Amino acid sequence: MITYAAFQSFYETDLLPHLNLLEAERKRVLNKLIIIITALIIGGISGMGIYYTHATSALYIIPVSAIIYAFIGYTQYNKFKEAYSLNFKKSIVQRIVDFIQPGLTYNYDKHISQELFTNSGIFKTQVDSYKGDDCVTGTIDKTDFTFSELHAQHREVYYNNGRREERWVNIFKGIFFVADFNKHFNGKTFVLPDKAENFLGGIFKFVQKLTVGRGQLVKLENVQFEKEFVVYSDDQIEARYILSPALMDRILKFKQDATANILLSFVNSCMYLAIPISMNLFEAKIFSSGTKIEYLAHYYRYMNLAISIIEDLNLNTRIWSKN
Amino acid sequence: MDCRNGYHEMMYRKIVYIRSKLYTFAIHQKNKIMYIALGIIALFVIIVIFMNNSLIVRKNAVNNAFSSIDVMLQKRYDLIPNLVQTVKAYSKYEQETLTKITELRTTAMSPSATMDEKIKTENELQKSMGKLMVAVENYPDLKANQNYLQLQGSWNELEEQLSASRRAFNAAINDYNNAVETFPTNLIANMKHYQTKAFFEVPEEKKQMPIMNL
Numbered sequence: 001m002i003t004y005a006a007f008q009s010f011y012e013t014d015l016l017p018h019l020n021l022l023e024a025e026r027k028r029v030l031n032k033l034i035i036i037i038t039a040l041i042i043g044g045i046s047g048m049g050i051y052y053t054h055a056t057s058a059l060y061i062i063p064v065s066a067i068i069y070a071f072i073g074y075t076q077y078n079k080f081k082e083a084y085s086l087n088f089k090k091s092i093v094q095r096i097v098d099f100i101q102p103g104l105t106y107n108y109d110k111h112i113s114q115e116l117f118t119n120s121g122i123f124k125t126q127v128d129s130y131k132g133d134d135c136v137t138g139t140i141d142k143t144d145f146t147f148s149e150l151h152a153q154h155r156e157v158y159y160n161n162g163r164r165e166e167r168w169v170n171i172f173k174g175i176f177f178v179a180d181f182n183k184h185f186n187g188k189t190f191v192l193p194d195k196a197e198n199f200l201g202g203i204f205k206f207v208q209k210l211t212v213g214r215g216q217l218v219k220l221e222n223v224q225f226e227k228e229f230v231v232y233s234d235d236q237i238e239a240r241y242i243l244s245p246a247l248m249d250r251i252l253k254f255k256q257d258a259t260a261n262i263l264l265s266f267v268n269s270c271m272y273l274a275i276p277i278s279m280n281l282f283e284a285k286i287f288s289s290g291t292k293i294e295y296l297a298h299y300y301r302y303m304n305l306a307i308s309i310i311e312d313l314n315l316n317t318r319i320w321s322k323n
Numbered sequence: 324m325d326c327r328n329g330y331h332e333m334m335y336r337k338i339v340y341i342r343s344k345l346y347t348f349a350i351h352q353k354n355k356i357m358y359i360a361l362g363i364i365a366l367f368v369i370i371v372i373f374m375n376n377s378l379i380v381r382k383n384a385v386n387n388a389f390s391s392i393d394v395m396l397q398k399r400y401d402l403i404p405n406l407v408q409t410v411k412a413y414s415k416y417e418q419e420t421l422t423k424i425t426e427l428r429t430t431a432m433s434p435s436a437t438m439d440e441k442i443k444t445e446n447e448l449q450k451s452m453g454k455l456m457v458a459v460e461n462y463p464d465l466k467a468n469q470n471y472l473q474l475q476g477s478w479n480e481l482e483e484q485l486s487a488s489r490r491a492f493n494a495a496i497n498d499y500n501n502a503v504e505t506f507p508t509n510l511i512a513n514m515k516h517y518q519t520k521a522f523f524e525v526p527e528e529k530k531q532m533p534i535m536n537l
Contacts, residue, residue, distance in 0.1 A: 183480070219494055236494070237391055240487035320480040321473070 002100050007300045010099050011293050018091045019291040022284075025087065029080045030286060036073040043067040081286065088284035089134070096299055097136060101307050104138035108282075111135050111148040112176050120178070120272035121188055122265045124213065125171050129153040132176075134282045136306070141316040145179035147306045149281055174260070174277035175306055181242075181271040182315050184322045189233035189242055190214055191251070191264040194226070222248045228255060242266050247313065254312050258305055269322070273309060277302070374508045378517065381499040385520060388492035392523075395485040396431070396445065402481065403428045406474050410455065413465040417458055424451045452478070489523050496520050 002010075043066030050059050089108035097106045111132025118127070135148035152171040157164060214232035218239040225248045233239035243251075255262050263274045281302055284290060310316060407421050431444040456475065459465055466472075500519045503512040 183483070219498070221490065221494070236388070236491045237484070237487045240490045241484050244483065244486075319476065320483065321476040 002300075002304060004297070004300070007099070007297075007304075008293060011296060014095060014099070015092060015296070016291070018095070022084070022088055022091065023289065023291050025084050026284070026286065026290060029077065029084050032073060032077045032080060033286070036070050036077060039066045039070040039073065043070065084286075085284045088290070089282065092296070093134065093282050093299065093303075096296075096303055097307075100300075100304055101138070101140065104136050104307075107135045107137075109133055111150060112146065112178065114152075116178060117150065117152065117176065119267060120265045120274075121190065121214075121267055122192070122263050122272060122274055123152065123171050125154045127152045127171060128155040129168065136303075140307070140310050142318050143180055143182070143310045143315045145177065145310060147175055147177035150174070150176045172274060172276060175275045175281070175302060177273040177275070177306055177309055179271050179273075179310060179315055181266060181269055182318050182322060183242060183320050184269055185238050185242055185266065187234040187238050188215065189218075189231065189235075189239045189266040191229050191231050191243070191266075193261040193263060194228060194230040220248065221245070222252075225252055228252065250313050254309065257312070271313075271315070275305070371511070374511050378502050378508055378511055378515070381495070381502050382517065384495040385492070385499050388488065388495040392485070392488045392492055395481060395488045399478070399481045399485065400428050400432055402474065402477055406471075406478065409468065409471050409474060410459065410465065413468070413471075414459075414462050417455065420451055420455050420458065424448065424455065427451060493522050496522055 043063040046066065047060070047063030049055075050063070086108065093108065094106050097104055112135065114127065114130045117123070117130070130150075130152050132148050132150040135146065137146040139145070151173045153168045154171050155166055156169045157166055159165070215234035216232065216236060218231040218233050218236055220226055220231060220240070220243060222245060229251075231239060231243065251262075251264070258275050260275050260277060262276075265272045279298075282299055285295065289295075403424060407425055410417060411421060427444055427448040431441060431448060459471070502508045503517050503519050
């Protein structure tokens with residue numbers, strides 16, 4: 001766990017020089033965009049001007065060439081934007097990861113496989129679009145883990161006045177984390193946000209029993225945990241074996257630190273943790289300066305949060321039969 | 324005169340017609356009421372069946388959880404001889420503790436023990452094992468021994484699973500007691516003479532066990 005103060009000094013000594021270099025590149029990319037837009041405006045205005053003043057058609061070459069220039073410029077702009085984003089990730093995000101925990105592998109273009117995502121059993125909706133990036137893999141002490149940003153969507157068909165229409169619905173967007181759990185177990189256990197309890201009080205506990213395909217409802221002793229989460233498992237005893245009172249406390253604290261409605265599942269002796277985050281993380285800014293530390297603070301926050309899951313949930317305590 | 328007779332005839336026919344309509348209407352009403360009453364009774368019967376079944380399910384859950392505890396305990400007892408042997412091979416100084424543990428194991432496994440005796444023996448065993456594991460810290464060879472480490476890992480795992488069984492048992496008891504005491508299932512429970520059951524208590528000495536503070 002790196003404190004924000006430590007990150008600040010790291011930012012000043014190590015990141016700032018690279019950020020300034022990238023800033024120059026960003027300005028070039030932005031300028032390209034501005035030129036393209038100006039060209040389009042010129043093309044538009046001149047085109048309209050020629051049309052309304054009924055000048056010679058030969059003059060149309062001005063708006064036409066302006067628009068062609070804009071199109072060519074746009075493809076160029078995209079290329080430069082890609083290159084700039086890549087540079088940003090390779091140079092800044094990589095450094096942040098190395099600083100928080102040396103020895104990890106960061107791949108800006110890789111992500112957690114869809115198979116792993118589906119195997120977790122957390123999200124049961126069919127996935128029609130699956131993308132992600134910023135994958136970090138490695139081992140901390142005795143725990144192997146990997147996490148990445150993911151964006152999974154479902155194409156929903158609905159009928160509007162008899163007409164068939166489609167829209168994209170988010171299944172999950174945020175950080176998805178997978179780690180080797182420190183105990184052996186055989187079945188599946190799910191720890192999901194408890195919406196009914198918060199909304200309507202304990203009255204609707206029976207509604208929770210109706211959720212299909214997740215096994216039995218498990219009622220645990222930790223009152224606060226029961227308020228925040230609902231637990232399903234195919235084995236009551238195994239669920240309690242996994243969710244010791246200490247682990248329940250730790251999960252609660254982690255949820256507070258993350259300020260998100262986290263979801264967990266325990267399948268095949270692995271732990272899956274999904275942190276829903278609505279913004280795009282670890283992306284380079286184009287339209288404003290990316291050098292200020294306030295902007296990088298959320299990079300630091302989420303990288304730190306994900307990497308510290310292992311410590312926070314005490315996954316390195318290996319006193320049982322699994323090591 | 325004919326005219327007036329005809330008029331009375333018509334009135335008479337009308338009255339008879341209205342009367343018969345009222346009569347069939349009343350019969351239909353009666354049938355309707357009968358059907359509604361039957362429906363209510365059927366609903367009532369179904370509710371009673373559900374309540375009875377839920378009571379039975381909870382009672383069985385308690386028994387199931389209780390037998391799991393026994394299974395876990397048995398697994399632990401099975402591990403002890405191996406553990407004792409391994410420690411014996413490395414140290415001559417822990418004979419006292421080792422003998423005590425073996426004795427306790429025999430007592431715990433004897434079929435004639437009552438529930439209370441079993442629990443008491445169990446606590447003693449827990450304490451002695453704790454002492455043993457602390458003492459092993461003084462034998463670096465033994466501490467690093469692969470066999471011992473594996474046995475220790477298994478022991479801890481069984482401890483954790485036993486704890487999980489106990490918690491599951493208490494949860495099952497909680498569910499059952501709730502059903503027995505709350506309305507409307509308490510009516511059925513009283514009819515069947517179901518009593519509330521006691522939780523699995525953790526005695527004071529056990530709470531001082533330092534091994535698994537995770």
